[in-house]
Amino acid sequence: MRIEPRRHLLDIWAAVARHHAIGEEPVGLGTEHPDSLTDAERLLCLLYPATEVPTFRLDQPDLTERDVLAALAPLGDRRAVPAHLITELSRFLHTHTADDGTPSFTAGSCLHADPGCGAEPTDRQRALDVVGSCARSVTLCLAALGFLKVLRETSSPSEPGVRIDVLMEATSARLTAAMIGLLRSFTVDVVDPESARARRLLVLFGPNKAADHEVLREFHRRSRPLRDVIVQSLALGIQVDELMHRDTLFECGWTWGVVRDAPRITGEKDVPFPGQRDGIAAPPPHPYFTLVALDAVQGLFSERTLTLGLLDPVQQRFAEALRLRCELAERYWSLAARFSDRRRPREDIPWRIPGQGPESEHHSLSVAGIVVHDLLRRRAVHRHDVPRTVTVLERLADRARITSRAVRHGPALALHDPGVTLPLTGSERSGPLLGWRTDDFSAQLLRRTLALAARVEDSAARDRLLSLAEQTYAHLWERWRNRGGAVSLREGRTADHPDVPGTDRLPLWLLTSDLTDGLVAAASLYRQPVLTSPRLEEPARDLLTEATGLWERLHVDMTVDGKTGQQLSRIRDRLDHARALIDERPGTALALAIDVLRELDVLRELDTHTRPSDPPC
Incomplete structure (x- = not known):
């Protein structure tokens, strides 16, 4: 199936516009437990393409293209559509504000208690700020700020410019709070080399049956530059004193929420920023939440963010701190993934995370995604490591039955429906142990494949990546259509067995947003300069x-x-x-x-x- 970003984005926008026009409340409105993650995804289905794909822009009504207006016709004309987005954004910001007047970052639809415990998540647990919601709020706020800024500059004097200014101020405040949440959720976890967890880590690093002491000595040698950077440079919401002992193991990255005992971020005169709630997340980082944070932080340094000047001085300071954390996380997980020169740990599928649930292909995909981030940051896409990364992505697609025939009720289908549940270690301090359910395997695979294809210089590797992307996209598109996405955006049938009725009946905003992100990435790839072969220049000149x-x-x-x-x-x-x-x-x-x-x-x-x-x- 060919990826056709324009046609399929218009199809999605038409379905989203129909849903908005019906007047259904967002997930967080009118419910006892608001869900800012799902509501953010709902808005991003429109705002993200509108700010990332030039031909889908809505911030200059006079330039909105005819087929875009036709898809959004249920929302009104070229002037009514931006007004509708302003109203929806205002409702979102009002809904997801805590009692103390500060932004909240909840994700109730993704939190689940273990069915065996016979208990539901407590009210305190449902109100927890989680990394997934903070990360998507960063993306949403950047998109909204860019949209509002351009709209304000191009709006006529009769339009509500004052309302836009107030909305921009509230959106900027939410962006600041989301960045603080990400800063306080980053962790450097020191592991006692004599502990059982350390032994499991050493087995992970040394899949070739090397002796533990040899693996530990090699880890110390390879991680020394990373350790020195952490000790010398890291600040803002984290303690790293224990890393001074060079005989320790450590992990770094993002965990699922604000880390237990995380220091509060302070501003001028050492006054803490408001709304910093106590954290309960256990310190060990998780590759999935690390990858989610990496995706969000890169938007802080996009060309659009810098050109429009969307960050204030405080946010620029936080952005630099987050960029340092991203680099540290990428370096650590790349070190772990490529620790052995022969059979590297990332190629030993599925990946095992000590003390955080069973092994899973989803963990392997998360680690591979971090490696892709690291390759792109270092601009190392021309080196020998790229073919091995492509092979890992292809193997993961095959094991998830994306590029091979699915067996009914086979174990691979659980990656997509109901998805993988990640234990949120530390959540048991305020109720039952919670799990984070994620069914975005194909969406994550598509995003990594397109990101690498956009920067790879080898035509053979690029062809493999594009072929994999098309097959993955076909799988994701069919899931969306089989669930009723093209009709009503409501859960109708299960992902891989259309004849089995669905039971959730919640709007498909998470899946729809995943699909939208993939199409935006494809549109960005297609707009890049064509990959050419220098070998053709000489015969062409002749x-x-x-x-x-x-x-x-x-x-x-x-x-x-x-x-x-x-x-x-x-x-x-x-x-x-x-x-x-x-x-x-x-x-x-x-x-x-x-x-x-x-x-x-x-x-x-x-x-x-x-x-x-x-x-x-």
Whole structure:
């Protein structure tokens, strides 16, 4: 199945517009337990493409394209659509504000208590700030701030500019709070080398049965630069004193929520920022939540964020602190994933996370996603490590039955429906042990595949990635359609067995947002410069040199007035066009040169047969 970003985004927007026009309340409105994550995804289905894909922009109503307006027709005309988004954003910010007036970052639909305990999550647990919600709020707030800023600059004097200013202030405050939540959820967890968890880590790092002391010594050697950076540079909401002891193991990254005993972030005169609630999350990081945070933080440094100046000075300070944490997390998990030079741990599927539930292909995908982030940050996409990363992604797709035939009721289907439940260690301090249910395996695979394809320089690896992306997208699109996404955005049938009725009946905002993110990534990939082969430049230049020589000879020998002169003039223009393309698109230049040579040969033959023969002596 071909990925067609424009057509499929319009299909999704049409379904979203129908749902909005019905007047159904967002998940968090009118319920006892608000869910800011799902409500953020609901808004991002419209705002993210509108701010990331130029042809889908809604912040300049006079420039909105006709097919976009047709898809959003249930919301009104070109002026009514931005007004609707303003109303929805205002309701979102009002709904997800705690009693103390500060933003809340809940995710009730993803939190589940163990059915065996016979208890439901407590009210305190449902009100916990979680990394997934903080991360998506960062993405939403950046999209909303960019949308509102451009809309304010292009709106007419009769439109509510004051309301936009107030909304931008509230959105910026939520962005600050979300960044603080991410800062306080980052953890550097020191592991006693004599503990059972340390032994499990050493087994993970050394899948080739190396002795524990040898693996530990190698870990100390490889992690020394990373340890030094953490000790010397890390601040804002974390304690790293124990890392001074160089005989310790450690992990770093993001856990599921604010870490237990995490220090509060302070501003001027060491006054803490408001709304920093006590954390209960256990310190060990998890690759899934680390990957979620990495995806969100990269938006803080996007070209659009920097061009529009969306961050204030405090947010810029937080952004730099988050960028440092991202680099540390990428370096740590890349070190873990590629610890062995022979059979690397990431290739030993499924990945095992000591003390955090059973092994799973989903964990392997999360680690592979962090490795992709690290490759892109270091611009190492041309090195030998890329083919091995592509192979890991292909193996994961096969094991998840994305690129191979699914077996009914097979264990691989559980990756997609009902998904993988990640234990939220530490949540038992305020009720039953909670789990985070995620069914975004195919969405995560699609995002990593497209991100790597956008930067890879090897044409063979890029072809493999694009083929994998198309198969993964087809799987994700069919899941969305089978669940009723194209009709009502309500849960109708299960992911991989359309004949089995669904029971949840919640709006499909998480899956719809995943699909939207993938289409936006595909649109970004397709807008990039075409990948070309430098090997084509030399033959293209040779053909153009030959074509130019033939043209010059014919221009001298033939009568250049009338139709023949016009034809030669057009050929000369095409030669100039081909020569201008030779550096950027050598294949196109070569094809044009061949066409010109063919046309010149026809003219030469015609001139030979029509030229009068010389008179006899």
